[in-house]
Amino acid sequence: MNHDSRHSLQSDSLAWIDERMQQIDDQHLRRVLKQRGSAQAAELVIDGKTLVNFSSNDYLGIANDPRLIQAANDAAERYGWGSGASPLITGHSELHRQLEEALATFEQTESALLFPTGYAANIGTITALADADTIIFSDAKNHASIIDGCRLSGGTIRIYRHGDCDHLESQLKELSGKRTAQQKFLIVTDGLFSMDGDLAPLRELTRLAEAYNAMLMVDEAHATGVLGSNGRGTCEHFGIRSECIIKVGTLSKALGSLGGFVCGPQKLVDWLVNRSRTLIFSTAAPAAVCAAGLAALKIVQEEPERRERLAKLSGDLRQSLVTEGFRVGKSETQIIPVMLEDPERTMRASGDLRSAGYLVPGIRPPSVPEGESLLRISLSCDHSDEMVSGLIDAMNLSRNGTNSQ
Numbered sequence: 075m076n077h078d079s080r081h082s083l084q085s086d087s088l089a090w091i092d093e094r095m096q097q098i099d100d101q102h103l104r105r106v107l108k109q110r111g112s113a114q115a116a117e118l119v120i121d122g123k124t125l126v127n128f129s130s131n132d133y134l135g136i137a138n139d140p141r142l143i144q145a146a147n148d149a150a151e152r153y154g155w156g157s158g159a160s161p162l163i164t165g166h167s168e169l170h171r172q173l174e175e176a177l178a179t180f181e182q183t184e185s186a187l188l189f190p191t192g193y194a195a196n197i198g199t200i201t202a203l204a205d206a207d208t209i210i211f212s213d214a215k216n217h218a219s220i221i222d223g224c225r226l227s228g229g230t231i232r233i234y235r236h237g238d239c240d241h242l243e244s245q246l247k248e249l250s251g252k253r254t255a256q257q258k259f260l261i262v263t264d265g266l267f268s269m270d271g272d273l274a275p276l277r278e279l280t281r282l283a284e285a286y287n288a289m290l291m292v293d294e295a296h297a298t299g300v301l302g303s304n305g306r307g308t309c310e311h312f313g314i315r316s317e318c319i320i321k322v323g324t325l326s327k328a329l330g331s332l333g334g335f336v337c338g339p340q341k342l343v344d345w346l347v348n349r350s351r352t353l354i355f356s357t358a359a360p361a362a363v364c365a366a367g368l369a370a371l372k373i374v375q376e377e378p379e380r381r382e383r384l385a386k387l388s389g390d391l392r393q394s395l396v397t398e399g400f401r402v403g404k405s406e407t408q409i410i411p412v413m414l415e416d417p418e419r420t421m422r423a424s425g426d427l428r429s430a431g432y433l434v435p436g437i438r439p440p441s442v443p444e445g446e447s448l449l450r451i452s453l454s455c456d457h458s459d460e461m462v463s464g465l466i467d468a469m470n471l472s473r474n475g476t477n478s479q
């Protein structure tokens with residue numbers, strides 16, 4: 075029997091995928107990869123077509139800044155490209171350490187620790203903090219990386235209604251009654267929620283964490299560089315400087331680079347270095363990536379006008395959308411959802427906008443709950459006023475087209 079005929083006798087062990095993909099298609103939920111043929115900027119070439127980009131997380135227009143490119147080039151000349159190993163072996167370069175120190179200074183914490191991505195930072199931190207003896211209180215709209223970290227930790231997960239501190243407190247109260255001496259509590263939340271653009275009630279969460287002796291972890295992925303007068307994120311926005319908050323951030327969004335990080339007390343970092351599996355068992359980012367991160371952090375600190383323009387653009391666009399009768403939920407930030415509920419309608423609107431030259435992603439289950447599909451507009455300080463007014467016009471046209479059908 076030759077190789078080919080043996081192969082053809084086998085049953086297709088992946089046949090189940092055909093049926094499942096058909097279900098996905100029936101629900102208008104198929105996802106496909108697009109190809110970007112240009113640098114990340116306010117305008118993009120996607121699948122060969124130039125579009126105004128309202129879909130990226132590069133909120134401060136830093137991803138394509140020549141200073142990052144120069145810094146990465148210089149570092150690659152000196153340190154080469156690949157990092158060769160995980161941080162505890164030989165992957166952690168002098169630039170990794172410099173960036174960690176710069177992040178700790180920026181965040182005003184004792185220490186900071188880099189991870190390859192924000193996703194890895196969340197998984198690695200939650201699984202190192204929580205174990206079978208931990209109860210994790212998690213906001214219903216937390217990011218997937220938080221959810222996955224909670225599940226992997228083996229702790230007991232209690233989900234509280236989105237932003238609802240009364241609901242959280244009732245759960246804390248109930249479980250405090252039965253709390254054993256070694257049992258830990260961990261409250262975990264996005265600072266700025268990635269789909270709704272609203273903020274966690276951090277003052278209240280800090281109070282509850284203190285009252286119930288719970289650890290509090292805040293994921294600042296979309297807020298770092300953007301919120302607070304110095305760009306330190308949601309905590310700074312609310313004027314909270316608690317030594318106890320465990321802050322997770324990413325260099326991949328407003329900082330236009332790549333890499334996750336955790337900030338907090340030195341003992342937390344020491345613990346993560348010893349116990350965080352996504353740090354220990356994954357190759358460190360190239361030193362050149364850290365050089366770009368350092369350049370980005372400098373821009374965030376030296377050019378506050380970027381976040382000021384972003385805040386102004388966001389406020390104006392939200393106002394205009396509300397005036398035009400669109401539902402933007404509770405957004406207070408540069409992430410502005412337009413609630414369309416139905417996935418098919420959402421994808422049709424996204425397609426209309428794309429034909430008109432605007433890239434605005436439709437967000438469907440499982441990224442959002444059933445019945446909560448939305449267009450996710452994300453702004454950059456590099457958007458011109460004309461780009462934003464053009465988007466509103468295109469959205470009006472799309473809606474009128476849809477209504478007349």
Ligand SMILES: *Cc1c(COP(=O)(O)O)cnc(C)c1O
Pocket residue numbers: 191192193194196217219264268293295296324325326333334
């Ligand atoms: C994007 C995101 C992450 C993951 O960060 P990456 O650096 O992209 O891996 C974590 N948390 C939230 C809330 C995010 O939106």
